[in-house]
Every structure is written in C-alpha cells, then in structure tokens.
Amino acid sequence: MRESIIRLEGASKTFPLPEGGTVVALDRIDLEVSRNEFLTLLGPSGCGKTTLLHAISGFVQLDGGAIWLDGEDITDVPAHRRPVNTVFQNYALFPHMSVDRNVGYALDVSHVAKAERDRRVGAALAMVGLGGLEKRMPRQLSGGQQQRVALARAIVARPKLLLLDEPLSALDRNLRQAMQIELKNLQAELGITFIFVTHDQEEALTMSDRIAVLHKGVIQQIDTPRNVYDRPGNTFVATFIGASNLFEGTPRRADGKLSLVTAGGEVIHAVESCNKHPPDTGSVTAMLRPEQFSLGGSGDTRSEAFMDIIVEQTVFVGSNFEILGHTAAGRKVSAVVPASQVNRIAEVEDTKRARLNYDPASVHLIARQGPQA
Amino acid sequence: MSALTRTQRLSAQLGILIGPASLFLAVFFICPLAIMAIYSVLAPGTYGGVVWDFYPHNFGRILGFADPDFEIYDPVYFSIFLRSLKIALITVLLTLLVCYPAAFQVSRLPERWKAFGLFLITLPFFASLIVRLFIWVLILKKTGFINVALMDMGIIAAPLELIYTDGAIILGMVYIFIPFMFLPVYASVEKLDWSLVRASQDLGANGIQTFFRIILPLTLPGIVGGSIIVFIPALGNFIVPAVLGGAKVLMLGNLIEQQFLSARNWPFGSALAMLVMASVLLLLYLYIRFEARRGDEAPAIR
Numbered sequence: 036m037r038e039s040i041i042r043l044e045g046a047s048k049t050f051p052l053p054e055g056g057t058v059v060a061l062d063r064i065d066l067e068v069s070r071n072e073f074l075t076l077l078g079p080s081g082c083g084k085t086t087l088l089h090a091i092s093g094f095v096q097l098d099g100g101a102i103w104l105d106g107e108d109i110t111d112v113p114a115h116r117r118p119v120n121t122v123f124q125n126y127a128l129f130p131h132m133s134v135d136r137n138v139g140y141a142l143d144v145s146h147v148a149k150a151e152r153d154r155r156v157g158a159a160l161a162m163v164g165l166g167g168l169e170k171r172m173p174r175q176l177s178g179g180q181q182q183r184v185a186l187a188r189a190i191v192a193r194p195k196l197l198l199l200d201e202p203l204s205a206l207d208r209n210l211r212q213a214m215q216i217e218l219k220n221l222q223a224e225l226g227i228t229f230i231f232v233t234h235d236q237e238e239a240l241t242m243s244d245r246i247a248v249l250h251k252g253v254i255q256q257i258d259t260p261r262n263v264y265d266r267p268g269n270t271f272v273a274t275f276i277g278a279s280n281l282f283e284g285t286p287r288r289a290d291g292k293l294s295l296v297t298a299g300g301e302v303i304h305a306v307e308s309c310n311k312h313p314p315d316t317g318s319v320t321a322m323l324r325p326e327q328f329s330l331g332g333s334g335d336t337r338s339e340a341f342m343d344i345i346v347e348q349t350v351f352v353g354s355n356f357e358i359l360g361h362t363a364a365g366r367k368v369s370a371v372v373p374a375s376q377v378n379r380i381a382e383v384e385d386t387k388r389a390r391l392n393y394d395p396a397s398v399h400l401i402a403r404q405g406p407q408a
Numbered sequence: 409m410s411a412l413t414r415t416q417r418l419s420a421q422l423g424i425l426i427g428p429a430s431l432f433l434a435v436f437f438i439c440p441l442a443i444m445a446i447y448s449v450l451a452p453g454t455y456g457g458v459v460w461d462f463y464p465h466n467f468g469r470i471l472g473f474a475d476p477d478f479e480i481y482d483p484v485y486f487s488i489f490l491r492s493l494k495i496a497l498i499t500v501l502l503t504l505l506v507c508y509p510a511a512f513q514v515s516r517l518p519e520r521w522k523a524f525g526l527f528l529i530t531l532p533f534f535a536s537l538i539v540r541l542f543i544w545v546l547i548l549k550k551t552g553f554i555n556v557a558l559m560d561m562g563i564i565a566a567p568l569e570l571i572y573t574d575g576a577i578i579l580g581m582v583y584i585f586i587p588f589m590f591l592p593v594y595a596s597v598e599k600l601d602w603s604l605v606r607a608s609q610d611l612g613a614n615g616i617q618t619f620f621r622i623i624l625p626l627t628l629p630g631i632v633g634g635s636i637i638v639f640i641p642a643l644g645n646f647i648v649p650a651v652l653g654g655a656k657v658l659m660l661g662n663l664i665e666q667q668f669l670s671a672r673n674w675p676f677g678s679a680l681a682m683l684v685m686a687s688v689l690l691l692l693y694l695y696i697r698f699e700a701r702r703g704d705e706a707p708a709i710r
Contacts, residue, residue, distance in 0.1 A: 092610055115609045127607035131625050141611040144621070192612065 040070045040228045041091065041196055045100035048086055048252075060086035062252035063100065068196075068230065073222050075231045075239040078249035079275065084232045087249070088198050091230065093117050105195055120189040121198040125205070126181045128173040134160070134184050135169035141192035159187040162221065179210050186218075190225060197222075199231045203238065215241050236276045240264060248272050266399055273322045273401060280368050282321045286400075295321045295400070299364025304340040304395040320401040325357070327398075328370035328391040330379040342391045344368050349384055356380050358389060448678035456672035466679035485663070489683065492660040495574065496642035499581040500635045503589035506582070507634065508627075511594040529590050537584060541651040544580055545571060548652070572654035580648040585641070589634040596630025632695060639691065644684050660684055 048061040060083045068074050076084040089095035091102065093114030101110045109117055120141070128137050136143070138159055142152040160166050163183040173181055182202060189197055199218075203211045219242050222229045233239055239246050240260040247257040248271075256268035267273035270281060284297035295303040303321045331341055344360035351374070358370045358380075370391050372380065383389045412420070451463035465475035470489065474481040514525040532540060547553045548571040555567040570576060600623065608618040646661025653659070660680060667677030 094606055094609075113609075114606075115612050115614055119610075121607070121610045123603055123607055125603060127601070127603040129604055129607070129622060140608070140613070140621075144608075144611065144613040144617045188611065 038070050039067045040072075040105055041230075042067045042103045043087075043090075043100065044103075046087070046090055046097050046102065047099040048083075048090065048095060048097055050086075059083075059252045061090065061097070061100075064252070064254060066247065066254065066257070068228055071222075071226050071228055073219065073229045073231065073242060073244045075233060075243035075246045076249055077233060077236060077239040077246050077276075080234060082249040083252040084234075084249045085200060086252075088121070088200055088230065088232050091196070092119050092121050092198055118192075118194050119196045119198060120192060120194040121200060122182075122185050122189045122202045124201045126173075126185040126202075128181055128184055128188075130173055132173075133169065134165065134171050134173070134176070137173065137184055138187045138191055140188060145192070155191055156187075159191040162190070162224070163187045178206055179214070182206060182214065186221070190221075190227065194227065196228050196230065197225075199229060201233055202231075204233075204235070211238075218242060240276075248275065250275070267322065267401065270320055270401060273320075273399075278325050278369060278371075280323045280325065281401075282323075282366070283318055284321065286319050295319060297364070297366070299362065299366055301342065301362055301364060301366065303342075303398060305398040305400055306396045322399045322401060323393055323397070325369045325371040326355075327393050328372065329393070330358075330370075330372050330376050330383065331390040331392040340393050340395045342368065342393070344370075344389050344391060346383055346387045346389050349380060358383065358391075360389065444678045444681060447675050448682045450675050452673045452675045456674070458675055463675065466675045467683070469676060470679065470683060485680075488658055488663055489660060491574075492643055493687070495578055495581065495659065496639050496645075498578055499585060499642045500589075500638050502578065502582045503585050503638050504593070504631060504635065506586060507590040507593045508597075508631070511590060511597040511630075514594060515598045515600075526594070529587050529594075532584070532587060537647065538651070540584070541580055541648060544576070544583070544652060548576055548579075571652060574653075576652040577649050577659070580652040581642055581645065584648065585638045588637045588641075592634040592637060593627070593630045596627045596633075600626055629699075632698070636691065636695060640688050643688065644681075 043064055043066040046061050046064040046066070047059075049057045049059050051057050062083075064083075064087065066087075076087060078084045086095055090097055093109075093112065097110065101108060103109065104117065104119065129140065132140070135156060139152055139156045142155060147155070156169075157166070160169065163186050165180060165183050165187065168176070168180070173184065176184065182205075185202070203214050203218075206214060215238060218229075218231075231239075231242065240263075243260055245257060246260055246263045248255045248263060250271050256263055256272045258266075258268075263272060264277055267276065267279075273279045273281060282295065282297050282301060282303050284295040284301075284303065287294050287296055293305045293307045295305060297303070303323070305321060328342075342362060344358075344362055346358055346360040348359045350357040350359070352371075354374055355371045356374055356376075358372065359367075360369075361367050368391070370389075374380075447458055448466055449462055449464060451459040451461045452466075453459050463475075465473065465478075468474045469479070469481070470485045472481055472483075472486070514522060514529075517525055545552070549555070550567040550571075552570070554570060555564075558564045559567065604622055604626070605618055608622045613621065644661045644664070646659065646665050649659040649662050650665075653662075660683075664677050664680045664684075667673045667680065671677075
C-alpha cells in the first residue's frame with residue numbers, strides 16, 4: 036500500500052435535531068487515504084458524507100476520534116490553518132472580486148510576493164483552461180466557468196488534500212461528463228489527493244481509484260469501483276450502486292456444486308471459487324445484475340443456470356431492452372438484454388414468458404449483513 | 409382594430425399607476441421646495457414676509473459675505489452648521505457601532521427568535537417620540553435617576569452636568585435613530601452568504617482577514633444605506649436638541665425653526681434649509697458615485 040496522506044481514527048459526530056433527539060452523522064469512522072489517490076465518498080443524502088468532508092476541512096469539530104494529515108495530528112487545528120482546500124457545491128466564489136482576486140485569495144491572505152502570486156494564479160487558470168478571463172467578475176461567467184474558477188482557487192495554494200463537495204451537481208449532463216474526465220486528468224497532473232463527495236454513482240464509478248460507500252454514518256464498503264460494483268459487501272451497497280436482483284436463501288452443496296435455494300423454491304447456481312468466503316450456514320444473499328442475464332429460447336436447456344419469469348413489461352432504452360417480470364414465486368426480476376436480440380424479444384413480448392440464462396460464475400454471494408448499523 | 413399599440417397601452421397603464429403619487433409629490437413637495445429656493449435669495453421684510461428683491465446675503469450671513477449695510481459677518485451660524493454636521497456624523501458612527509454587531513447576533517438567531525428580535529427593534533416606534541425623549545430628561549436631569557442614584561451611593565457629592573450638553577443630544581439622537589440604522593444593516597447582514605465566509609477560512613484567511621476582505625465589503629451597501637438614512641434626519645433634527653439640549657446647544661434644525669416661527673426671517677430660514685439640503689445632496693451624489701464604481705467591479709449578489 037502507498038504511503039497514506041490522511042488518516043481518520045474512530046471519527047464520531049452527533050448532531051442534535053431541531054425537533055429534539057440526535058442524529059449520528061459519523062459513527063466511529065476509520066479511513067485511510069493514500070497519497071495521490073482519488074477517493075470518492077458515495078452515499079444517499081444524509082449518510083454523513085458531507086459531515087465527513089467538513090470534519091477533514093475543519094468546519095465540523097469531532098465529538099471523538101482523531102485526524103492525521105501527513106503524519107500530523109490536525110484534530111484541533113482550525114480550518115484556516117489546515118493545508119486542505121475545498122471546491123464547494125455552490126462554488127462560493129466571492130461575488131465582489133474578479134476571477135484574478137478570487138483565484139489569488141489563498142496567496143493574498145498568506146502574503147505571497149506579487150510576482151510569485153501572479154505566476155501561480157496564471158498557472159492555475161491556465162490549468163483549468165480559463166487564461167484571459169482574469170478581469171471578469173464571477174457573475175459574468177457561465178456555470179461551467181465558475182466551476183473552473185472554484186477549482187483553480189482551490190488548487191492555487193497547492194494543498195496536500197483537495198476536497199470536492201458535489202462540485203458537478205449543478206452542471207448539465209454533457210458538461211458534467213466532460214468535467215469528470217478533466218478532473219481525473221487534473222488530479223493526475225497535480226499529484227494531489229482528491230476526496231470527492233457525490234451521491235451520483237455513475238460519477239463515482241467513472242472517476243475514483245477507490246469508492247467509500249457511506250450509509251447512516253458508517254463506511255459500508257471501501258474498494259475499487261470494479262469490486263464495489265461486482266462484489267458488493269452487503270445488500271445496501273448492492274442495491275445502492277447499480278440495479279440488482281437479490282435472492283435470499285440457504286446455501287446447498289451437491290456434487291461439488293454450490294447453489295442457493297430461496298424460500299420460494301428458486302435455485303440460484305453459483306461457483307465456489309468465485310466467492311472468497313462462501314458461507315456454510317445461515318442466510319445468504321445472491322446478487323445478479325440485470326445485464327448478467329441473457330435471453331434463452333424456450334426450449335434451450337444447454338445450461339441449468341436459468342430462471343423462468345413471467346414478463347410484466349419490456350422497456351426499450353436505446354441500445355438495450357429492459358425486461359421486468361417476476362418468478363413463479365412472485366419475486367421481482369429485472370433483466371437488461373441487448374436490443375440486437377430482437378427476435379427473442381418479440382417472442383417474449385408475445386408469450387409474456389422468458390427464460391433468463393446466467394453464468395453461475397457471475398453470481399455474487401453476500402455472506403452476511405456487513406456493517407450497516 | 410385596436411388603436412393603441414402594446415407599448416402605448418403599457419405607458420398609459422404606467423401613467424395611471426404612478427400619476428397620483430407624482431401629482432402629490434409635485435404639489436406638496438416640489439412646489440414648497442421651489443418657493444423656499446426662491447425665498448432664500450429674497451430680502452426679508454421688516455415685519456416678516458419677503459421683499460421681492462434679489463438678496464444673496466441670506467447665504468452671506470452663514471458663509472461670510474453678510475450685508476455690509478446691515479451687519480458684520482458673525483461666524484456663529486457657520487459654527488452651528490459645523491456642530492450640527494459633527495453631531496450628525498457622531499450619531500451615525502455610534503448607531504453603526506451598536507447596530508452592526510447586533511445585526512449579526514439577530515441574524516444568527518433561530519427563525520422564531522429572529523422575528524421577535526426585529527419586533528423589539530421596532531418597538532420604540534409604537535410610543536410617541538416626545539414621550540421617549542422626556543423619559544431621558546427624567547433620567548439625566550440634576551434631580552434625575554442617575555444623579556440621585558450616584559449621590560445616594562456616595563460616589564458623587566454634587567449632581568453631574570448630564571442634560572443640556574452635546575453628549576445628551578448625541579445620546580438622544582443615537583437612541584431615536586438606532587432602528588433606522590438597524591434595519592438596512594440587518595437586511596444586508598441577513599443576505600450575507602455564509603458559505604463565502606467558510607470558503608475564505610478554507611483558503612487560509614483568519615478571522616480578521618475574513619472580516620475585512622469578505623464580510624465588510626459584502627455588507628457595505630447596508631452600512632452606507634443606514635448611514636445615509638440616519639445622517640439626513642440627524643442633520644436637520646430639532647426635537648432632540650430642543651428637549652435634551654435646552655437653550656444652551658443650538659443646532660441647525662432649531663435655528664431654522666426659530667427663523668420661521670420666532671424671528672420671522674423666512675428668507676434666512678430658507679437659506680439655512682437650502683444649505684442643509686445641499687450638504688445632503690452632496691452626500692447622496694458621493695454615494696451614487698461610489699455605488700456606480702462598485703457596480704463596475706462588483707455584481708448584484710447572486
């Protein structure tokens with residue numbers, strides 16, 4: 036593992052609610068982020084991700100636990116003395132200052148010499164592609180340009196850590212996708228650790244080295260985008276990221292084959308070697324992503340790994356068809372099949388029945404209800 | 409076929425809407441003002457009224473070119489003008505000093521308490537101004553609350569000169585003008601976007617830097633607005649000096665009142681009033697220039 040730049044140990048924070056009672060925003064969080072890593076904090080609103088970000092930037096005082104930045108305990112260091120900068124959700128550009136003065140703010144308040152300041156402001160603006168707009172006021176810029184100014188302002192002082200609080204949420208879809216790639220490139224170029232907060236899973240999957248999924252103040256899983264998607268640690272992660280079909284049942288081994296039998300009698304086939312710790316007893320959940328199904332013909336018996344469903348609806352979504360239905364036992368199933376299987380889809384729409392094939396090796400078994408609080 | 413275009417209809421509607429207000433202002437504000445402007449350059453009649461001769465010496469009596477046939481220049485009027493200016497400026501400063509921090513306190517209160525705080529600030533408007541000023545007389549006079557209390561405690565032997573001083577006038581002025589300063593200042597403080605303050609701290613600015621670089625510039629419109637709203641009536645105020653200044657301290661407002669009601673020298677009173685107005689207009693002009701310059705550089709708050 037690479038050298039860590041920031042480490043949180045047992046970080047806890049509880050807020051009082053206006054209507055009485057309290058809410059636990061951070062529940063003894065341990066987190067370690069490596070130098071030059073792009074980490075995304077992903078979770079639904081109210082999961083504690085913004086509180087975690089504010090704890091790192093210094094706007095939230097922890098009730099318990101500690102934060103180390105680059106080997107130094109910064110738990111009690113005030114926000115303005117932490118070498119951490121933030122790109123705010125609404126950009127928070129100073130409306131009474133030009134682009135130049137906004138970007139130069141961090142250097143001006145720390146009295147960096149004029150020539151050095153101008154050079155660094157110029158470099159930061161060039162880096163985000165805004166050279167030549169120094170004299171503009173924030174209100175004279177488009178949303179995308181304001182976003183870039185906020186970014187330039189946050190990187191100009193070369194922080195050890197850059198925090199980004201849902202910075203792309205106000206941009207339209209095309210611009211957002213362009214900025215995702217640009218942010219990723221910028222991070223590689225700067226060599227600064229990024230901690231990016233979002234509730235948009237697509238954004239998280241696209242940009243991150245690792246994703247930390249938060250729910251109810253607890254890190255549910257922290258792993259690479261591939262693993263978080265393919266091998267979710269618990270059912271919350273499985274349902275929060277991407278669409279999934281979950282089947283809860285009891286594991287069974289016969290002839291060296293592993294399968295799972297649900298209460299409704301459906302049998303899901305899995306492969307032992309594809310699941311690191313296949314559980315022996317108790318309740319287990321099998322996860323199948325909709326795109327892991329393919330349409331088999333009605334008489335197709337090549338594989339025993341299939342599922343017959345009664346089709347309720349087929350939805351055309353461009354390159355794919357989404358098939359929504361339920362099993363004989365009444366469990367909802369959704370499958371996504373390529374639109375190129377047009378003949379079979381027509382047949383499904385006719386008969387209202389479908390046989391969904393899947394590869395047992397792609398079935399992911401979720402052993403236990405990991406940390407969910 | 410409609411005889412009127414859309415634009416014509418709109419301007420007709422506009423005329424109906426603002427017509428009455430314009431007419432009212434024309435009759436009851438512009439006309440008296442014009443009369444006063446004309447009177448200020450006419451000669452005073454011996455038994456009141458005006459003589460229709462051009463007579464610039466009304467202004468001369470104040471500014472240094474008094475009528476040589478009649479009197480020698482006495483700088484007393486000009487010093488009254490300067491003292492009024494000084495007292496008005498001190499009033500602005502003190503009300504600002506009280507209201508600016510208070511506005512931050514109130515704006516950070518929970519929603520329910522905020523409304524209550526604003527109610528408390530405007531509460532004095534519910535009682536008569538004269539009554540409120542006479543209460544200060546009771547507190548400040550020789551046998552008033554403060555003097556009696558201090559003497560009973562043995563801290564002072566003889567009563568202090570509290571009332572009928574510049575200090576008493578300033579106290580009274582600050583007291584009555586606080587709501588006028590508070591409301592505009594509060595409006596701009598309430599509008600302040602606290603995420604900007606956080607951004608400033610995040611970028612390494614300490615409290616003092618954040619105040620002078622972010623908070624002060626962004627609340628300046630309220631400060632300037634409040635200062636003007638307090639300065640203008642403070643400069644011409646005659647009730648406070650009349651009640652708390654006694655006969656000792658004369659301010660422009662009292663002088664003008666005297667000229668119209670006792671001395672019956674309407675042209676001289678008019679000239680004094682014009683002078684007050686000129687200083688206010690000068691101030692407003694400077695303010696507009698300042699706003700225009702700010703407007704080039706700073707935006708409407710988004």
